[in-house]
Amino acid sequence: QVQLVESGGGLVQAGGSLRLSCAASGRTFSSSPMGWFRQAPGKEREFVAAVFGWSGGSPLYADSVKGRFTITRDNAKNTLYLQMNSLKPEDTAVYYCVAGIKTSDYVSRTAWVYWGQGTQVTVSS
Numbered sequence: 001q002v003q004l005v006e007s008g009g010g011l012v013q014a015g016g017s018l019r020l021s022c023a024a025s026g027r028t029f030s031s032s033p034m035g036w037f038r039q040a041p042g043k044e045r046e047f048v049a050a051v052f053g054w055s056g057g058s059p060l061y062a063d064s065v066k067g068r069f070t071i072t073r074d075n076a077k078n079t080l081y082l083q084m085n086s087l088k089p090e091d092t093a094v095y096y097c098v099a100g101i102k103t104s105d106y107v108s109r110t111a112w113v114y115w116g117q118g119t120q121v122t123v124s125s
Helices: none
Strands: 003-007 010-013 018-025 034-039 046-051 069-074 079-084 093-101 112-115 119-124
Touching (some): 003 093, 018 034, 018 119, 034 079
Antiparallel strands (some): 003 018, 018 079, 034 046, 034 093, 093 119
């Protein structure tokens, strides 16, 4: 049974940083894409970032986080990370880890098979 468990969320002031982690179990995703989505109150769940399992593939970022967020993975630990810098109040959301891709439409929620339970990130102004 595949499980994705996020951690690292919390409350931070605008301009601050947080590092989210996603520990995967039940399957190895080292050669597969993994990513992050987020959902703010009253809004649709949206794509944040994705990293690919094949060498040479550059990470993909939403325009809203490009230059501020960095997605990385530790294949030995089967763990995905999201380093979030220069946080803004509009980054406040529940952040979800995703894995297991069905289609190449990485920014679509329906492309991903496995979802974590989410971790809350709150950025105060």
